[in-house]
Amino acid sequence: MDRPLTAPDPDRHWHQTGAQHRRLIEATRDLSPLRTAVVHPCDAPSLAGALAAWREGLIEPLLIGPRARIEAAAEALGESLDALQLIDTPHSHASAERAVRLAADGEAEALMKGALHTDELMSAAVARQAGLRTERQMSHVYALDVPSYPRPLLISDAALHIAPDLATKADIIQNAIDLARAIGIDRPRVAVLSAVETVRATLPSTIEAAALCKMAERGQIEGGVLDGPLAIDNAVSLSAARQKGLDSAVAGQADILIAPDLEAANMVAKLLIHLAGAQAAGLVAGARVPIMLTSRADDVETRLASAALAQLLVRRQGEATAP
Template structure:
């Protein structure tokens, strides 16, 4: 019998794009909506996403921005927002400050980015006087639904910390673990990435990876199982891991990828989005409330998934879970 032209790939697993994110949205059904300050929803993508999350019962939106612009956007969408709370502000900077104030006062349980720049919202959120900071560094987590990967895949930090040091990376990992546990991964497998899987004195990211794994062994990072350094191939491919003789519970089947720096994390995530058809939700974790960071290009399902992540995290914390 002739051999097939393409050998079966034990690492390949195909599911419909968005199936994992839809599972997250369905998991929110028993939960009460999350009071969410939607910051400056003055364009159709951001307002449509917030209203879709409201209709799905994921959030209870507080629309924070210029009243006339929000109402005009709703009219363009053919939507009625009469029954929603609208907090009038003069411009995007004031919208960010007011939304953060609502969260600090306990009037909002989460923030959702609208039609303003990420740095404008995050500058308001990280200000010391704002009241949202905790003992941990805030960090961004991409939650990717990759059609060829058999489980949700989280990548951090791709948005906030350019060159995080060891202590910051420990917080980045803990934040990602807490989020993974909130969506039902009880003991997340964390791959701390470098270019190689061996510790090398000439490659600082391998030394930091080894140190982070030892920190987890000593209880300084809790709730997950870490391995590193791992190259990207033997973090997500069992075949590659076996070829390298790696038999850890993380190698080849990571739930969380921790990149050496922002550039690497961002490149990995964007490649998966644009070349592998991944759907990407995003959340900033480590503040007193989660912050949903969305892009103008994000579709409604992506915005819904980001909202579902925030709702699952907050409700787990309220129920006494980690985080």
């Protein structure tokens, strides 16, 4: 009799890909759409994503870019733009600058990346004179719907900060916690990752992980439960955590993974997307408005989920600050 190649995994959980993201979209039904500057939607995928988010009631799009190119993209899709506002700009740099200016002036509640490079949009957004900076560093948060994981999994920072220092990591964590709370996770469990789960003088990421946990204990990071250093298996697998004897509220059931650097975060996220079938969404948090920083190759479902993240973040933060 043939034996199974592997023993059953008690951590194993399966749900339909995209089911968690669909629940996020459903959670926005009673919320008003975000006035969103869609930056340079000059190809069919980026324009289709913006129009789909509009029809779902997630955004009220303000299309910014070369009129002729946007209209050509709409024609290729068989779509009409008659009901939408379009601001004509000569090129992608001008599109980014105009969109950022609208957000800084309060005329847009969010930004959505279209068919331009990430660095074009982010260079305009982080410029000191742009008016979008806050007291925190901006950071990118992936929100992954992993079919084998029972909850949304947030990973940061995989796009902006190459080698963040301790203060920047604290902002990265706070931004991720705020997003997790906005999507309904009351007390997010944050795993600060390294290669091992013990503090070692020869491995700087373990020392920073321990310092970040102490910062959370002292109220310098709020709203979540931190543990670290944790190796990634101990962060997401209860079985692995128990085998290591880890007594932790985070180990094995993390909501948020904080990587030591951009390369590690990017590798973990991309591996889950391409080998584990995860559906990705994401945005930049920490600015005055959220920035939906989707890839030009992302499908409509990913763009919808990213728009839902932005809408939930803005509306929940508005509720928290309302008198």
